[in-house]
Amino acid sequence: MKIIGLTGGIGSGKSVVADLFRTLSIPVYESDARAKLLMNTNADLRKKIEALVGPQSYSNGEINRPWMAEQVFGNKDLLQQLNSIVHPAVQADAITWANSPELVNSPYVIKESAILLEENLAEQLDGIILVVAPVTVRIERVMKRDGMTNAQVEERIQHQWTDEKKIPLSDYVVYNDGERSIIEQVVDIDRMIRATIEN
Numbered sequence: 052m053k054i055i056g057l058t059g060g061i062g063s064g065k066s067v068v069a070d071l072f073r074t075l076s077i078p079v080y081e082s083d084a085r086a087k088l089l090m091n092t093n094a095d096l097r098k099k100i101e102a103l104v105g106p107q108s109y110s111n112g113e114i115n116r117p118w119m120a121e122q123v124f125g126n127k128d129l130l131q132q133l134n135s136i137v138h139p140a141v142q143a144d145a146i147t148w149a150n151s152p153e154l155v156n157s158p159y160v161i162k163e164s165a166i167l168l169e170e171n172l173a174e175q176l177d178g179i180i181l182v183v184a185p186v187t188v189r190i191e192r193v194m195k196r197d198g199m200t201n202a203q204v205e206e207r208i209q210h211q212w213t214d215e216k217k218i219p220l221s222d223y224v225v226y227n228d229g230e231r232s233i234i235e236q237v238v239d240i241d242r243m244i245r246a247t248i249e250n
Contacts (some may be wrong), residue, residue: 052149053248054175058167059182060211061204062196063191064227067090069163069180071237078154082164085148086141090114104129114164124206138170158245168217178247180240183214183222184228 056081059065069079089096091113098109107118124229130152141164149160162176173179184192186208193204218224223240227233 052154052157053071053177053190053244054145054149055159055161055165055244056173056176056179057157057182058163058179058217058221059167059184059225059227060189060214061165061203062191063182063184063192064192064225064233065163065165065182067227068180068225068235068237069161071234072161072241075237076157076161077241078157080160080162082141082145082162086137087114089115089144090137093140096136096140100133103132103136107206116141124210127210130210134166136171138172142175153210158248166211168220169212171189173220178244179220180223180225181214181217182225182227183218184226188229212218 055197057069059068062221064166073079090100091097097109100114104119104122107115109115110118112142119133123133145162149162154160159177161180164172167176167179189208190201190204193199193207194201199207223243225233225236225240
């Protein structure tokens with residue numbers, strides 16, 4: 052099964068693009084949602100997270116995301132250590148999901164993750180779709196969507212590579228700038244991916 056990566060900075064519009072691929076009957080693996088599920092249900096993963104960050108990592112039996120974000124986004128080393136625990140578990144889960152019997156008739160599947168390129172996960176994939184948008188637009192979207200301050204969004208953005216760095220490393224780019232049709236771009240990319248599979 053071909054696994055195509057879908058990535059882009061915070062607020063770029065990955066979720067919108069993912070939903071469009073779903074309308075084309077392409078299954079999408081959402082890494083962030085699956086990571087949250089694994090952190091809540093995988094006892095071994097939970098043990099490692101608590102050992103690294105502390106027992107406050109969990110509240111009422113679930114990952115304490117606001118508290119965790121406060122701890123790791125201001126501490127680059129801690130964030131890297133946490134990622135080194137969580138990412139291998141998510142990667143293994145994604146491969147199991149992609150090869151599940153119910154997806155056998157899909158031409159390909161998509162693995163969505165904000166940090167595919169930053170974490171050198173692209174090598175394990177059959178292609179990369181990058182969603183880009185102007186930084187000012189991204190900040191405005193996330194402030195509105197998540198109730199974060201301008202400074203908080205900018206801090207998250209600083210932990211991710213710039214679009215200029217990611218574009219040359221991507222196979223397909225969706226420009227979510229309000230000027231070009233996202234639907235047309237996704238349909239074109241889907242057609243190109245299917246063509247590579249048929250050939």
